[in-house]
Amino acid sequence: MSRQFVTEAVMMAIYGQLLVPGSSVEYIVPYTTILELYELRDSDEPLMNIPDEDRHVKVKIGELIAYFEEPLNQKKIRRCLTIPWAKSPAIVLGEQARxxxxxxxxxASYGEIFxxxxxxxxxxxxxxxxxILTDQIELIxxxxxxxxxxxxxxxxxxxxxxxxxxFRRSH
Known part of the structure; x- marks a missing residue:
């Protein structure tokens, strides 16, 4: 059985290790975070403090967008967009990640704080x-x-x- 985590799509672009986990992992990604990839890619605001890293991350974001736009993946994503809380079929991201x-x-239940x-x-x-899996310490x-x-x-x-x-799932 896969380990599951809720995360943002951008985390997979920034942190390459998420795409090559040591065991089977499934990321549940809100659709709005996929839309956010386009904003991040096109923004003049740096995502990373070091220019070379920023360029690298923006290239990875572009690659992830292109992957999500492939016809089969796009079809899978569209299937969940007509019903609130519906989930797409899994999209393979590597040998162990989907x-x-x-x-x-x-x-808006958490609108004041989040x-x-x-x-x-x-x-x-x-x-x-x-x-949830995140890099945002302030969110944690x-x-x-x-x-x-x-x-x-x-x-x-x-x-x-x-x-x-x-460990939690086995006990």
Missing amino acids: VTVINSVDN DPIETELLLASQREKIP HRIIDGGVPVTVYDIDDFEFAVEEET
Whole structure:
């Protein structure tokens, strides 16, 4: 059985290790985070502090967009977009990684503390009963401080998170 995590599409572009995990992993990705890839790719704002890294990440974002736009993958994504909370069939990202797009809906339940994409991550995590994987330390702190009932892992702890989720599912 795959380990599952809710995450943003951009995390897969920034952190290449997510595409080559040591065991089977499925990422549940809100559709709005795929739309955000286009904004990030076209933005003049740097995503990374080092110019070479920023160029590299923007190339990876472009590659991920192109992959999602391939006809079969695009068809899979479109299948989930007519019904709120519907999920696409899995899209293979490598030997051990796959992504499932979820048509999440921001219902503003966390609107004061979290932005719309963060809210969708939280709601998807709660709905699917799987942890969030993020690199946003301030988001992790707001989740903890707000007492939001989700499990969240820092992306730097990805290997630990995969092992931890394996342990939880086997006990």
